[in-house]
Amino acid sequence: MAGEYIAMSREEVSDFASGRLTVDYDLYSDLKAKHFLIDADTDVAVDLLALKVRTKLAPLANFTGLHIFVTTLRCEHSCPYCQVSRANDDKREFDMTEETAMRALDLVFRSPSPTIKIEFQGGESLLNMAMIRFIVAEALRRNETAQRNLAFVIATNLAILDEEMLAFAREHGILMSTSLDGPADLHNRNRPRPGKDSHEKAIDGIRRARTALGHYNVGALMTTTAASLSRVREIIDEYVRLDFGGIFLRPLSPYGFAIKTKTYAAYDQKKWLDFYFEGLDYIIDLNLDGHEFIEHYAAMVLKKMLTPLQTSYVDLMSPAGIGIGAIVYNYDGTVYASDESRMLAEMGDTTFALGNVHDKDFADIMLGDALLNPLEQSFAGSVPGCSWCAFEPWCGAEPVFHHATQGDFVGKKPLSSFCTRNMAVFRGLILRMEANPDIKRMFERWANIV
Numbered sequence: 001m002a003g004e005y006i007a008m009s010r011e012e013v014s015d016f017a018s019g020r021l022t023v024d025y026d027l028y029s030d031l032k033a034k035h036f037l038i039d040a041d042t043d044v045a046v047d048l049l050a051l052k053v054r055t056k057l058a059p060l061a062n063f064t065g066l067h068i069f070v071t072t073l074r075c076e077h078s079c080p081y082c083q084v085s086r087a088n089d090d091k092r093e094f095d096m097t098e099e100t101a102m103r104a105l106d107l108v109f110r111s112p113s114p115t116i117k118i119e120f121q122g123g124e125s126l127l128n129m130a131m132i133r134f135i136v137a138e139a140l141r142r143n144e145t146a147q148r149n150l151a152f153v154i155a156t157n158l159a160i161l162d163e164e165m166l167a168f169a170r171e172h173g174i175l176m177s178t179s180l181d182g183p184a185d186l187h188n189r190n191r192p193r194p195g196k197d198s199h200e201k202a203i204d205g206i207r208r209a210r211t212a213l214g215h216y217n218v219g220a221l222m223t224t225t226a227a228s229l230s231r232v233r234e235i236i237d238e239y240v241r242l243d244f245g246g247i248f249l250r251p252l253s254p255y256g257f258a259i260k261t262k263t264y265a266a267y268d269q270k271k272w273l274d275f276y277f278e279g280l281d282y283i284i285d286l287n288l289d290g291h292e293f294i295e296h297y298a299a300m301v302l303k304k305m306l307t308p309l310q311t312s313y314v315d316l317m318s319p320a321g322i323g324i325g326a327i328v329y330n331y332d333g334t335v336y337a338s339d340e341s342r343m344l345a346e347m348g349d350t351t352f353a354l355g356n357v358h359d360k361d362f363a364d365i366m367l368g369d370a371l372l373n374p375l376e377q378s379f380a381g382s383v384p385g386c387s388w389c390a391f392e393p394w395c396g397a398e399p400v401f402h403h404a405t406q407g408d409f410v411g412k413k414p415l416s417s418f419c420t421r422n423m424a425v426f427r428g429l430i431l432r433m434e435a436n437p438d439i440k441r442m443f444e445r446w447a448n449i450v
């Protein structure tokens with residue numbers, strides 16, 4: 001719970017648990033140093049552990065830090081795996097209005113978090129640039145009195161990025177986050193648009209955005225499809241070629257168009273894990289050869305494993321990150337507990353719709369049953385399977401995923417691909433660290449970067 005682990009054989013665990021482990025075992029001092037064992041000479045360990053656990057849980061008091069505004073559902077791409085169920089790009093009724101934005105900002109500034117990040121998403125968020133300008137101006141105005149640490153991110157495919165947009169982003173220190181699925185043929189296949197030039201547009205947009213905003217103020221995310229599975233090295237090479245400092249090898253989520261088009265069913269968890277570990281080992285080799293590059297999912301897990309700090313990545317939070325880690329204001333004012341909750345609603349399941357900004361206030365939304373029930377019921381420390389799992393302190397509670405795939409907030413963990421994936425990742429990271437001290441040092445670096 002406090003950010004220490006020790007790898008033991010089954011026999012050693014048995015000896016330890018049954019009280020047969022004596023001082024002359026080599027393991028005794030290791031267990032004691034890492035606070036798994038206290039004896040008559042121990043005086044500080046329990047207080048120290050309490051302090052570490054308190055540090056780990058402290059961010060919970062800050063409540064929601066990430067506020068996602070869906071400025072429009074319109075998009076000029078037609079990606080088959082799209083998790084957002086986008087609308088055609090001429091349908092203005094899917095744009096956020098100023099009135100809705102103002103009500104949503106009321107909620108944003110009710111959050112006690114000292115750090116507030118407003119992220120613009122779509123559809124293609126830039127298709128409603130007027131709303132981005134309006135929200136940035138209004139948030140900055142309100143922040144003159146609120147005095148939060150305020151940041152903005154535009155999530156965009158960059159295809160329609162123009163110089164005026166870039167000048168606005170530069171003027172307000174706005175970061176950009178884009179999609180990059182790998183080499184041109186793979187990216188274009190995954191992300192079709194008229195002109196079949198999605199990759200070219202993304203690369204050109206990344207170059208221009210870096211020039212305007214600074215190299216490290218432009219990030220990229222990839223989505224794994226069945227077509228990606230045999231090409232992890234090429235995907236990583238593309239990120240290295242474009243001088244990104246790392247990659248997030250993401251699994252596909254079971255929402256939106258990904259389910260309608262059966263893309264989610266196209267490969268199972270085992271195939272994704274093979275893809276993931278081939279990529280991770282390739283990245284480890286790159287680092288061992290002197291090229292610094294990180295895998296972000298591993299780095300976030302390692303942060304939980306090796307430090308007394310938490311990650312703000314919603315999937316790895318328990319209590320779950322829905323609502324309290326991030327919250328979504330849809331174009332029509334409906335508030336969702338997470339991006340995935342919005343995707344689920346697009347499929348007709350509104351379980352995680354928390355209310356609408358036009359008729360609910362902060363307390364209704366943040367203290368309503370729609371949010372508190374899944375948070376309470378899915379808490380990993382107290383649910384079957386997780387509560388006695390050695391990996392629980394590193395794992396997360398994923399009520400939206402388990403509701404979407406199994407019909408309840410907890411899920412039967414032996415049948416959960418979330419559980420299968422995380423267990424394999426935790427074991428894989430430990431095995432690699434235990435096998436090679438250079439990898440352990442590398443992982444310790446990663447844990448402190450993210």
Ligand code: SF4
Nearest residue numbers: 385386389392395419
């Ligand atoms: S690995 Fe599985 S059982 Fe263990 S805490 Fe995570 S979801 Fe629960």
